[in-house]
Amino acid sequence: MRGYRERLRVPFSWWLILTGCVLLLGTTLWAGLSLLTAVIIYVGLEAACALALLGWSAATIEVTDRELRAGRQRMPLASIAGVTALDAGQTLALRGPRADPAACLLLRPWLPTAVYVEVAGRPAEQPYWLIATRHPAELAAAIERAVLPAPTGPAVRPAAQACDDSAGDRAAEPGQRPRMTGTAFGRRDGNA
Numbered sequence: 001m002r003g004y005r006e007r008l009r010v011p012f013s014w015w016l017i018l019t020g021c022v023l024l025l026g027t028t029l030w031a032g033l034s035l036l037t038a039v040i041i042y043v044g045l046e047a048a049c050a051l052a053l054l055g056w057s058a059a060t061i062e063v064t065d066r067e068l069r070a071g072r073q074r075m076p077l078a079s080i081a082g083v084t085a086l087d088a089g090q091t092l093a094l095r096g097p098r099a100d101p102a103a104c105l106l107l108r109p110w111l112p113t114a115v116y117v118e119v120a121g122r123p124a125e126q127p128y129w130l131i132a133t134r135h136p137a138e139l140a141a142a143i144e145r146a147v148l149p150a151p152t153g154p155a156v157r158p159a160a161q162a163c164d165d166s167a168g169d170r171a172a173e174p175g176q177r178p179r180m181t182g183t184a185f186g187r188r189d190g191n192a
Helices: 012-030 035-057 088-095 136-147
Strands: 002-007 060-064 067-070 073-076 080-086 104-106 114-119 128-132
Touching: 002 136, 012 035, 060 136, 067 128, 080 088, 080 136, 088 114, 088 128, 114 136
Parallel strands: 104 128
Antiparallel strands: 002 060, 060 067, 067 073, 080 114, 114 128
């Protein structure tokens, strides 16, 4: 079962800009040489740049019933502690000044929004994933649907647990995953 799949393709405008740069650089390199040399220069530059853009476009994000895949990285769904869809400003902050060097990042310069995925236990070697996406709300919802098990029948709770816990003094119910609220920037230990 697939819950979500997105390929991070390079937008068409980047191909146009690249072609303009190739024409400018190719003309500079070609100046004073033969026409055959010019063709070789233009074709060679365009092919090299096209390979680079195609390589960037190869990254995919996929949510399955067992794992989250972001590019070459894979994470079992059981390792996900929380997920938050980020807007452009939050994504920019986590890409730059508030970034953790140990985090797993799948970013593309043409995608201003991302999804923050917190790893359970916040291990020092990989405390979170930051995944660029065109549809952050949809990706976050797909991850949450995959992480939280579907109810198999009517939920029967004892009367003591069915009460409202607006004071927040009761621990989470067994099997319930914590959900991140607010911003995804602060650590749970209080450090920024």
